[in-house]
Amino acid sequence: MSKQINVALVGNPNTGKTSVFNNLTGLNQKVGNYPGITVEKKEAVIKLSRNLKAHILDLPGTYSLNATSLDENVVIELLLNKNDKDYPDVVVVVSDIENLKRNLLLFTQIKDLGLPTILAINMADRMDRKGIQLDIDLLEKRLNTKVNLISARKNEGFDALKQSISAYQNISLEPCLDASSIDKTYFESLQKAYPDQDLYKLWLVITQDVNFGKTNRNRISSESGFKPKSDSEIKQLQQKETIKRYQFINNTLKETLTKDLALATGLRAKIDRLLIHKVWGYVIFLSILFLIFQTIYDWSTYPMDLIDETFLVLSEFVKDNFPAGMLSDLISEGVIPGIGGIVIFVPQIAFLFLFISILEETGYMSRVVFLMDRVMRKFGMSGKSVVPLVSGTACAIPAVMAARNIESWKERLVTILVVPFTTCSARLPVYLIIISLVIPNERWLGLFNYQGITLMLLYLLGFGTAVASGWLASKMLKIDFKSYFVVEMPDYKLPIFKNVVYTVVEKTKSFVFGAGKIILAISIILWVLASYGPTDKFDNADDIVKSSTDLSRVTDEELETEISSFKLKHSYIGYAGKAIEPIVTPLGYDWKIGIAIISSFAAREVFVGTLATIYSVGNEDEQTIKSRMSAETNPILGGPLFTFASGISLLLFYAFAMQCMSTLAIVKKETGTWKWPLVQLFGMSGFAYVVALIAFQALK
Amino acid sequence: MTTIASLKKGQRAIIGEMNSEEIPLKLLEMGCLPGNEVELIQVAPFKDPLYLNINDTFLSIRKDTARLINVELIEDE
Numbered sequence: 173m174s175k176q177i178n179v180a181l182v183g184n185p186n187t188g189k190t191s192v193f194n195n196l197t198g199l200n201q202k203v204g205n206y207p208g209i210t211v212e213k214k215e216a217v218i219k220l221s222r223n224l225k226a227h228i229l230d231l232p233g234t235y236s237l238n239a240t241s242l243d244e245n246v247v248i249e250l251l252l253n254k255n256d257k258d259y260p261d262v263v264v265v266v267s268d269i270e271n272l273k274r275n276l277l278l279f280t281q282i283k284d285l286g287l288p289t290i291l292a293i294n295m296a297d298r299m300d301r302k303g304i305q306l307d308i309d310l311l312e313k314r315l316n317t318k319v320n321l322i323s324a325r326k327n328e329g330f331d332a333l334k335q336s337i338s339a340y341q342n343i344s345l346e347p348c349l350d351a352s353s354i355d356k357t358y359f360e361s362l363q364k365a366y367p368d369q370d371l372y373k374l375w376l377v378i379t380q381d382v383n384f385g386k387t388n389r390n391r392i393s394s395e396s397g398f399k400p401k402s403d404s405e406i407k408q409l410q411q412k413e414t415i416k417r418y419q420f421i422n423n424t425l426k427e428t429l430t431k432d433l434a435l436a437t438g439l440r441a442k443i444d445r446l447l448i449h450k451v452w453g454y455v456i457f458l459s460i461l462f463l464i465f466q467t468i469y470d471w472s473t474y475p476m477d478l479i480d481e482t483f484l485v486l487s488e489f490v491k492d493n494f495p496a497g498m499l500s501d502l503i504s505e506g507v508i509p510g511i512g513g514i515v516i517f518v519p520q521i522a523f524l525f526l527f528i529s530i531l532e533e534t535g536y537m538s539r540v541v542f543l544m545d546r547v548m549r550k551f552g553m554s555g556k557s558v559v560p561l562v563s564g565t566a567c568a569i570p571a572v573m574a575a576r577n578i579e580s581w582k583e584r585l586v587t588i589l590v591v592p593f594t595t596c597s598a599r600l601p602v603y604l605i606i607i608s609l610v611i612p613n614e615r616w617l618g619l620f621n622y623q624g625i626t627l628m629l630l631y632l633l634g635f636g637t638a639v640a641s642g643w644l645a646s647k648m649l650k651i652d653f654k655s656y657f658v659v660e661m662p663d664y665k666l667p668i669f670k671n672v673v674y675t676v677v678e679k680t681k682s683f684v685f686g687a688g689k690i691i692l693a694i695s696i697i698l699w700v701l702a703s704y705g706p707t708d709k710f711d712n713a714d715d716i717v718k719s720s721t722d723l724s725r726v727t728d729e730e731l732e733t734e735i736s737s738f739k740l741k742h743s744y745i746g747y748a749g750k751a752i753e754p755i756v757t758p759l760g761y762d763w764k765i766g767i768a769i770i771s772s773f774a775a776r777e778v779f780v781g782t783l784a785t786i787y788s789v790g791n792e793d794e795q796t797i798k799s800r801m802s803a804e805t806n807p808i809l810g811g812p813l814f815t816f817a818s819g820i821s822l823l824l825f826y827a828f829a830m831q832c833m834s835t836l837a838i839v840k841k842e843t844g845t846w847k848w849p850l851v852q853l854f855g856m857s858g859f860a861y862v863v864a865l866i867a868f869q870a871l872k
Numbered sequence: 873m874t875t876i877a878s879l880k881k882g883q884r885a886i887i888g889e890m891n892s893e894e895i896p897l898k899l900l901e902m903g904c905l906p907g908n909e910v911e912l913i914q915v916a917p918f919k920d921p922l923y924l925n926i927n928d929t930f931l932s933i934r935k936d937t938a939r940l941i942n943v944e945l946i947e948d949e
């Protein structure tokens with residue numbers, strides 16, 4: 173029988189943990205969440221040798237074991253809890269050759285927990301260029317462990333690393349720092365009070381409580397003669413510990429590492445001069461955003477048209493080849509258009525994440541944070557809010573989570589509150605289809621597509637509203653806070669292709685299988701609601717329509733249409749739509765759009781699928797979603813339903829309204845109360861209604 | 873009193889005693905410790921935040937925090 177061991181990858185942010193994880197595991201990784209919190213958990217099982225398997229866990233990045241955020245807390249909770257099913261048999265500390273000094277702080281802390289700890293020094297490919305030399309043998313002796321030099325970019329050193337992991341039992345458990353040297357009397361009395369506990373572990377449990385709220389206060393009590401210290405004394409001891417560790421590290425590296433300083437910073441300085449220039453910096457940032465949105469728009473059109481056509485053909489095929497009946501109708505009118513309504517977003521989501529992950533990978537994002545901090549602070553946020561706001565263009569849910577990096581609670585809360593205004597990818601399909609209906613597909617100055625410009629304006633509107641409401645919120649919120657902001661400025665790097673691909677695949681997959689499930693379910697429910705009615709008017713639609721029309725004056729085709737629209741009107745959904753019609757008519761919508769808006773509260777992207785389902789019920793003609801929508805007429809005003817006025821009104825409604833249950837749920841989770849999600853729901857949606865109303869009434 | 877906030881672009885200094893409790897521990901962990909060298913690389917537009925090289929780590933902090941860290945200038949020969 174083969175044995176399985178637990179391996180935990182730990183390291184500072186940006187040392188290449190995820191790249192190392194990707195290289196070790198390939199695509200067979202599982203991505204989930206830690207129970208109860210929304211920190212991403214990546215794990216995979218690999219084979220090390222014929223009878224040894226390893227369960228590998230990619231832990232969130234942290235600078236030390238003194239956790240100050242939920243993410244970092246995951247690491248320490250795991251390392252302190254022997255009973256956790258993921259408790260590691262061996263820890264691999266991933267570090268970056270260029271920041272070895274800083275990385276070793278975390279290494280020494282983990283080693284002192286008495287765990288077998290391997291040091292994997294990543295980015296070895298950069299040593300030559302940076303003039304770095306390292307005496308591995310001596311380093312292994314000084315640190316008393318196995319050291320592996322690897323390069324995730326070149327995929328080098330991984331076999332040796334796997335061997336070190338397999339031989340984890342040979343690694344010495346000797347600590348780097350004698351914990352009691354931090355404060356003799358205190359640590360001695362601590363050890364006396366808990367004679368059978370590991371001293372450094374005890375100390376971490378205590379500091380953990382100080383750093384991270386009082387939740388675990390009672391784990392170490394003041395019993396058995398042990399005299400606890402005050403929070404501020406403990407903080408001083410933590411400082412002392414850090415200084416002592418750095419003394420050890422400096423001494424170690426003095427012997428083992430040499431750096432040619434002349435080679436170290438040339439490229440960084442040159443690129444920085446441009447990218448954080450007081451004028452060019454902003455120009456470049458805006459141009460990059462502009463380019464990204466133009467490109468997403470241009471590149472996605474073809475695959476999207478193709479997907480639309482394909483699903484149409486598929487529907488037709490089922491209709492023609494399956495025995496007629498309810499099942500065939502369900503599949504061709506409910507399931508297939510429903511799935512089509514999911515797949516059609518894949519190109520845009522993939523392209524968006526392609527660009528975002530490239531910006532992160534290159535190190536450019538941190539420069540944006542640096543450039544924007546002063547500006548964002550004016551609006552009650554932090555430079556770090558730019559990352560949530562930009563990721564908000566993909567989806568508000570990870571964006572709300574990304575706000576965790578923001579140290580001050582007030583800036584973080586403001587960011588969470590305004591993030592849903594940014595244009596998430598779920599709005600994109602709504603925008604795209606409406607833009608294509610009401611904005612001419614022509615070029616301005618023969619260069620910029622009007623439709624592309626409209627799209628960009630909508631994105632700017634999203635950002636603008638987010639920022640403006642941030643200002644408002646920061647004025648209204650009465651929270652005392654300390655401004656505190658530490659951002660690492662990583663080196664510029666070419667993105668690693670594999671990392672970019674994995675990010676794109678993973679995010680797209682989580683959209684298709686996460687949001688997709690909801691969309692499909694709703695499409696089917698809608699189809700059922702549109703295909704059945706509460707009264708016999710629905711069942712007898714044929715007879716009723718035939719007897720009330722002069723049959724000699726209409727063609728068969730007109731009769732068909734007449735019957736199907738009569739049916740829809742008297743279906744379940746028809747009655748629901750009619751009920752809300754008075755509310756949406758002033759905005760220029762009919763009851764069908766009203767239904768689509770209601771179902772959008774599950775997820776906005778349902779909008780297009782809903783319309784597609786409603787319009788296709790009983791419709792025998794081969795038509796794309798778009799042509800069906802443009803054929804709709806306004807029941808009150810006459811003329812096409814989707815005009816410039818009603819189109820703009822819809823666009824604005826979707827830009828501002830809070831229509832996503834999942835976002836509300838995550839905001840509740842992150843803020844710990846229903847107060848803030850409710851503020852968003854009513855504040856944003858009310859605002860959206862008013863703006864859409866004004867727009868339609870002014871433009872019609 | 874000289875602090876990191878009063879450095880000019882390109883100036884280097886040695887970090888002195890750190891007494892303020894307001895200084896985030898994270899900064900210490902990143903190598904901002906007494907005796908280490910700090911260089912002001914760049915100041916953001918609108919004069920805040922500051923882009924520093926502390927002990928070979930590149931990071932940026934706000935002026936408020938920089939004001940808390942005492943330094944001694946290294947005179948260029």
Ligand SMILES: Nc1nc2c(ncn2[C@@H]2O[C@H](COP(=O)(O)OP(=O)(O)O)[C@@H](O)[C@H]2O)c(=O)[nH]1
Nearest residue numbers: 185186187188189190191295323324325533668
């Ligand atoms: N030159 C070089 N860059 C690397 C290597 N491994 C990772 N990187 C880059 O380092 C950055 C951070 O990598 P990532 O895996 O996201 O780090 P994490 O934050 O620790 O998970 C990315 O820009 C990677 O492209 C390597 O071996 N060599």
Ligand SMILES: [Mg+2]
Nearest residue numbers: 189190191233
């Ligand atoms: Mg990572």
